[in-house]
Amino acid sequence: MSYSFDELIDRKNSRSYKWDQVGPLFGDKDILPLWVADMDFPSPPAVREVLHKRVELGAYGYAIRTDDYFDAIMGWFQRRHHWKLEKDWIVDSPSVVTTLSLAVEQFTAPGDKVVIQTPVYYPFYDVIESNDRVLALNPLINQNGRYEMDLEQLESLFSEGAKLMLFCNPHNPGGRVWSRDELLALGDLCLRYGVTVVSDEIHCDLIFPGHEHVPFASLSEELAAITITCLAATKTFNLPGLHTSFMVVQNSGMRARLDKRIKTLSIHMAQHFAQDAVVAAYNEGEVWLEDLLVYVKGNLDYALAYLEEHLPQVKPMKPDGTYLLWLDCRALGLDKNGLKQLMHKKAKVAFNEGSMFGVEGEGWLRVNLACPRFIVEQALRQFCEAAKQ
Numbered sequence: 001m002s003y004s005f006d007e008l009i010d011r012k013n014s015r016s017y018k019w020d021q022v023g024p025l026f027g028d029k030d031i032l033p034l035w036v037a038d039m040d041f042p043s044p045p046a047v048r049e050v051l052h053k054r055v056e057l058g059a060y061g062y063a064i065r066t067d068d069y070f071d072a073i074m075g076w077f078q079r080r081h082h083w084k085l086e087k088d089w090i091v092d093s094p095s096v097v098t099t100l101s102l103a104v105e106q107f108t109a110p111g112d113k114v115v116i117q118t119p120v121y122y123p124f125y126d127v128i129e130s131n132d133r134v135l136a137l138n139p140l141i142n143q144n145g146r147y148e149m150d151l152e153q154l155e156s157l158f159s160e161g162a163k164l165m166l167f168c169n170p171h172n173p174g175g176r177v178w179s180r181d182e183l184l185a186l187g188d189l190c191l192r193y194g195v196t197v198v199s200d201e202i203h204c205d206l207i208f209p210g211h212e213h214v215p216f217a218s219l220s221e222e223l224a225a226i227t228i229t230c231l232a233a234t235k236t237f238n239l240p241g242l243h244t245s246f247m248v249v250q251n252s253g254m255r256a257r258l259d260k261r262i263k264t265l266s267i268h269m270a271q272h273f274a275q276d277a278v279v280a281a282y283n284e285g286e287v288w289l290e291d292l293l294v295y296v297k298g299n300l301d302y303a304l305a306y307l308e309e310h311l312p313q314v315k316p317m318k319p320d321g322t323y324l325l326w327l328d329c330r331a332l333g334l335d336k337n338g339l340k341q342l343m344h345k346k347a348k349v350a351f352n353e354g355s356m357f358g359v360e361g362e363g364w365l366r367v368n369l370a371c372p373r374f375i376v377e378q379a380l381r382q383f384c385e386a387a388k389q
Helices: 022-025 047-057 065-081 094-105 123-129 151-159 180-193 252-264 275-284 285-308 336-347 373-387
Strands: 090-091 111-114 134-137 166-167 196-200 227-232 244-249 315-316 322-330 362-368
Touching: 022 047, 022 336, 047 275, 065 090, 065 196, 090 094, 090 252, 094 123, 094 166, 094 196, 094 227, 094 244, 094 252, 111 123, 111 151, 123 134, 123 166, 180 196, 244 252, 285 315, 285 322, 285 373, 336 373
Parallel strands: 111 134, 111 166, 166 196, 196 227
Antiparallel strands: 090 244, 227 244, 315 322, 322 362
């Protein structure tokens, strides 16, 4: 490996949400944080170098987007995902969650049903309910420790009038990378019932060997015409604090509507630092990413083996991708408050408590494995020892 991920950056007292909020949120500033989905690894050297250059300019005025930004995005998705994009399809947005909320606002009306597949990333709930829309739940089926879609129940939601679906691929928190056949089956239903798909694919680059990310909109021209794809370099290269993302919208009418709303809200201006970081990441970060994936897969393998040996009643859902591990802790016999007590008071660790992803997540925990190996080792040791007391 060309890059090492074993050294821990000291992020305490740096206004880090992950590290500096553990005291206010969980009651102890010394709790080990493996919760919110950012990495404890330094971003690629090329990213750090270009940000230093931007800092050294000394003047931080308004910025523009140049062709190298769009070229970097198009080149990355062609190389990594065999998806040929056009510049005109790309629309910037401050965050993926912003895009989710805008799509709900623009393509449904108050009181409309919006479909989500639960358990799922908790802002999916927020952007629906805060826009005065109604949750239409299509719970995933846990089939032998692996999530599957319930297409029969999903079709019933579509037949009852739901016209928008927020889709998560790869899935957070379960780590499923949906197969081409699964996506085609979903797409067939969406086309049949005229359902628009907002596909959150922010984890698309974090895929383990043996699996392939297939962009939903790449499956056919018909599906591209009904899809808003939410993307960012932020999860891949640890840039979430730069607040940058983009959407790919091939349908010109949908794109114009979103673009107009973004300009109405005046959230369309280029960010001074973000565009340079994205260009450097996509153009020069590929070797770094390959090494990162090897390291995170090593963390995953370690975690699976450690839990099997020391706390076998906890059943991990082995992910196809992402740096997240979804743990079935229901055999511990604890409700959500009991799990919080176990984590924060006894084990002194912070994983995400599962009910925040929906009622189907009660009794589960989500662990962020994007940290040095010794942190994973320490957190699992503390958690297992506390659980056995």
